[in-house]
Amino acid sequence: MDCLYEACPIPLLKTMQSLKVLNQGDVLIVETDHSCAIKNIAEWVGKQKLPCEIIEVSNGEWEIYIRKER
Amino acid sequence: MKSKIIIGPWSYLTGAILLAVLNTLLFAALHTPWQITTGITYWAAWIFKFLGGAPENWHYFANNASKSEGLSQSFLSNSLSLMNFGVIFGALLAVLIASQFKVKKIKSPKQIFAALLGGIIMGYGTRIALGCNIGAFFSAIPSLSVSGWVWGISAFIGAWVGSKLLIKYLL
Amino acid sequence: MKKVKTKKDQRAYFWFFSFLALILIFLFGITSPYLGYYWLFGILFGFVLQKSRFCFAAAFRDPIIAGSTSLFRAVLVAMAIMTVFFTLIQYNAVQGGALTIPGRISPVGVHTIAGGFIFGIGMVIAGGCATGTLMRIGEGFFMQVIVLIGFLIGTLWGAWDYPWWERVFISNSPTLHLAQYFGWTGAVIFQLVLIAVLYYIAKKYDDQNNILL
Numbered sequence: 001m002d003c004l005y006e007a008c009p010i011p012l013l014k015t016m017q018s019l020k021v022l023n024q025g026d027v028l029i030v031e032t033d034h035s036c037a038i039k040n041i042a043e044w045v046g047k048q049k050l051p052c053e054i055i056e057v058s059n060g061e062w063e064i065y066i067r068k069e070r
Numbered sequence: 071m072k073s074k075i076i077i078g079p080w081s082y083l084t085g086a087i088l089l090a091v092l093n094t095l096l097f098a099a100l101h102t103p104w105q106i107t108t109g110i111t112y113w114a115a116w117i118f119k120f121l122g123g124a125p126e127n128w129h130y131f132a133n134n135a136s137k138s139e140g141l142s143q144s145f146l147s148n149s150l151s152l153m154n155f156g157v158i159f160g161a162l163l164a165v166l167i168a169s170q171f172k173v174k175k176i177k178s179p180k181q182i183f184a185a186l187l188g189g190i191i192m193g194y195g196t197r198i199a200l201g202c203n204i205g206a207f208f209s210a211i212p213s214l215s216v217s218g219w220v221w222g223i224s225a226f227i228g229a230w231v232g233s234k235l236l237i238k239y240l241l
Numbered sequence: 242m243k244k245v246k247t248k249k250d251q252r253a254y255f256w257f258f259s260f261l262a263l264i265l266i267f268l269f270g271i272t273s274p275y276l277g278y279y280w281l282f283g284i285l286f287g288f289v290l291q292k293s294r295f296c297f298a299a300a301f302r303d304p305i306i307a308g309s310t311s312l313f314r315a316v317l318v319a320m321a322i323m324t325v326f327f328t329l330i331q332y333n334a335v336q337g338g339a340l341t342i343p344g345r346i347s348p349v350g351v352h353t354i355a356g357g358f359i360f361g362i363g364m365v366i367a368g369g370c371a372t373g374t375l376m377r378i379g380e381g382f383f384m385q386v387i388v389l390i391g392f393l394i395g396t397l398w399g400a401w402d403y404p405w406w407e408r409v410f411i412s413n414s415p416t417l418h419l420a421q422y423f424g425w426t427g428a429v430i431f432q433l434v435l436i437a438v439l440y441y442i443a444k445k446y447d448d449q450n451n452i453l454l
Contacts, residue, residue, distance in 0.1 A: 010368075012306070012307060013236075013237065013306065016307075033172055033174050034174075035079070035165075035170065035291075035294055035380060036294045036296055036299065038079075039079050039294045040299065040303060040307065040309070043309055043311060044307050044309060047308075047309070056170070058172070059169055059170055059171055059172045059249055059251060060165065060170040060171055060172030060174075060380070060381070061172060079292065079293060079294050080292045080293040080294075081293065081315075082293055082294075082295065082311055082312050082314075082315035083315050083318060084293055085289055085290070085292065085293025085294075085295040085315065086293075086295070086315035086316060086318045086319035087318065087319065087322065088289045088293070089286070089289055089290070089295065089319055090318075090319040090320075090322040090323045090326075091322070092282065092285055092286060092289065093319075093323055094322075094323055094326040094327065094330075095282075096282050097326075097327060097330055097343075097344070098326075098330055099278060100275065100278060100279070100282075101334075101343055102343070102344075103327070103344060103345055104282075104286065105345070106371040106372060106375070107371055107396060110371070110389075110392055110393065110396055111396040111397070111399075111400055113393060114392075114393035114394070114396045114397040114400075115397065115400070117393065118397055125397075125400070128400060128401060129403065129404040129407075130400040130401070130403040130404070131400070146269070147272065147273075147276070149275055149276055149279040150279070152269065152276055152279050152280050152283065153279040153280065153282060153283035153286075154283060154375055155280070155283060156279065156280045156281070156282065156283015156284040156285075156286070156287060157283045157284075157286050157287035157290070157372065157375040157376060157379070158287060158375050158376070158378050158379040159258070159262060159283070159284050159287060159379065160283060160284035160285060160286060160287020160288040160289075160290075160291070160376075160379065161287040161288065161290060161291040161375070161376040161377070161378075161379030161380055162258060162287075162379040162380070163255060163258055163259060163262070163284065163287075163288055164287065164288045164291035164292045164379075165251075165291060165379070165380050165381070166251045166252065166254045166255035166258060167252060167255045169249065169250055169251040169252060170251075170380075171251050171254070171380070171381055172381055173381045173383065174380075174381055174382045174383055174384070175383055176383050176384050176387070181384055182384075182387055184366045184367065184368075185367050185368070185384050185385070185387040185388045185391060186387055186388070186390065186391040187363075187366065187367075187391065188362075188363040188364065188365075188366040188367025188368070188388060188391065189363065189367055189374075189387065189388040189389065189390065189391020189392040189393075189394070189395060190363075190391040190392070190394050190395040190398070191359045191360070191362060191363040191395060192359075192360050192363030192364055192367060192370070192371070192388075192391070192392055192395060193363075193391065193392040193393065193394060193395020193396040193397075193398070193399060194356075194359065194395040194396070194398050194399040194402075195355075195356040195357065195358075195359040195360030195363060195395075195399070196356065196360060196371070196395075196396060196399065197356070197395075197396055197398075197399025197400050197402070197403055197406075198352045198355060198356040198399055198402070198403070198406045199352060199353050199355070199356020199357050199360065200347040200348070200352070200353070200356070200411075201345065201347065202360065202370065202371040203297040203298075203360070203364070203370040203371060203372065204297075204371060204372060205345055206345070206347065206353070206356070206357070207297075208297070208316075208319070208320075209344070209345040210344075210345040210346070210347065211320050211323075211324070211432075212320060212323030212324045212326075212327035212328075212344075213327055213331070213342075213344030213345045213346050213418075214324070214327070214328060214331070214344075214346075214418055214419040214420055214428050214429075214432065215344070215345060215346040215347060215349075215416075215417070215418060215419075216349050216417035216418070216419065217346070217347040217348065217349035217353050217416075217417070218345070220349050220353045220354060220357070221353050221356070221357040222357070223357070224353065224354045224355075224356070224357025224358045224361065225301055225357040225358070225360055225361035225364075226301055226361065227358055227361065228357060228358040228359060228360060228361020228362045228363075228364075228365075229298070229301035229302050229305060229361040229362070229364065229365050230305050230361075231358075231361070231362050232302070232361055232362040232363070232364070232365030232366050233302055233305045233306050233365050235362070235365075235366060236306075236365055236366055237306070
């Protein structure tokens, strides 16, 4: 999912939306360049008890991997 | 450990404690706590003056000694203006040390509209409420001012309405 | 597949700009020692805000959209710390013979509610409050430059309309300071208890609410 150039809280809201329609076991990749997004998405995903990993792919650009386990 | 400090992100709690300490030091050293938007108002007034306006005759500036003095200064000689530049500069340093600087473009016209509209109503709000989230809230509540609490509750209700609008129109 | 991007090391720029900032401290300091301080404090504020991703807009917004109050609670902790020190500074000033209590104490009334309310809407749709906007310009966000332009227009408009607000509301509004009611110690205790209660409610709310859009 591409969230580049989107401002806070849009990436988080889009993550919520996409996770809902995904099937169990799917992996959602969120691309973002918003520094706050990596923090609030990670926090929210942690609260859902889903595993997530953040990789900085370039200067100020991140990819967040979230696996929908349940 | 070292990379965690340099690259971050720090926890919100760390940030909160450091901001509290800084604001206290600022208050103790310079007798006035942190504020942002009066400096931004000067920026606006100076630009308006440059474009041919005469804000110095406005009631807002003319009837207030400290504001008319502030208006007579410039971007680099006014303390509040300078502190705002400092905030921008400090944030720039913080991203550079982590090598995370990137120019972020605008994605859609909708964003421009939201940004402009949000900015205008925020700006207007700061003038009539006598401050922004810093001057009327973050520095006001610790000053034991009742206005800080009232502002906080109002802003919370505003944020609730704003969130509904955001989900409806911007998502 | 996604093309591999390279990450450039930007620390050289960091050292360059830090050096520049240092020179500017001295330059402003020569003009007036206060200016140097203000510049330094601004930089420190900006640095801390960015590093901890501290965003006041999110503190107000995240409880509503994500059921998360961690940032809101961090703000409360900062408030509690500052309450103690600010009161000490104010108390000392008053004991030292200051005629007005220093700090940010404003009249409270309809204008506070109206201003706070529209500011609340604005910061959510613009994706950042006043500090957030400045900090994100430093981070390289173009959108926040637009927000700042809006902000400039808004403050100017507000300053133009200010006489009306002042006449109708502000001049009739009382300036309330908590120490008037509870005494200095009482005011601090009252405020700390209030903050503690809010913290407890926020924590409970966070634990119970798992908002899925």
